[in-house]
Amino acid sequence: MRKSSSDSFKLDRKIVEKNRRIIMKGLCFQLASLIPNHYFNSSESRLTTEDRFDHAAIYINQLRERIEELKGRKELAMNVERTSNNFKKDMAIGLRLPILELRDLGSTIELILISGKNKNFMFNEVISVLEEEGASVVNASFSIVGDRILHTIHSQVSVCFYFHSIE
Structure with missing residues (x-):
């Protein structure tokens, strides 16, 4: 009887782990879909998950820099508007x-x-x-x-x- 409870516990852990991996895989694909296709090298046809994360991190940092640049341009435009006022x-x-x-x-x-x-x-x-x-x-x-x-x-x-x- 003990053996069956131990087996059912192992089975439950396997199912939980399998579900976790399925969810993680779906989230990884969702993240990859947010990055433009031209961002990846065409020569890199088979990227590992780690490579995809690296590309996503670089892309997000570039977006942050672009946001900061645009904020600066906006502030500059606001200063010009104040100057004209x-x-x-x-x-x-x-x-x-x-x-x-x-x-x-x-x-x-x-x-x-x-x-x-x-x-x-x-x-x-x-x-x-x-x-x-x-x-x-x-x-x-x-x-x-x-x-x-x-x-x-x-x-x-x-x-x-x-x-x-x-x-």
Whole structure:
């Protein structure tokens, strides 16, 4: 009689373990399905579960970095919006134009230039100076607010960058 209870306990443990493995296998497939197919090397046709976990961890870290980058860009855009909202205050104070603001964002540089509508301003000269100093322009835009023009230039720094004044 004792032997049958011991056998039933072993059988129960085997069933529990089998169910646990089935659940884990399903979760592993579910995780793998969340990672884009192009992320895996085509030469790696048979990946082990450990390799899939490694790829998933790398992919998740890349997504985290992208989220941080996008948060930074959002904050930057919010700062530009606040800057444009401050134009009305600036007009009342009568600030001298042009206004140049340079932000060092690590490997990128954001240049904000505020000029008057009636001023002759050579936008291409600013871009030329940036490129001469070793930065490649990634994005350039402008917006008109009242009688002011807000130019925003995003540059990727490829070499050590020292900014000289534009006159």
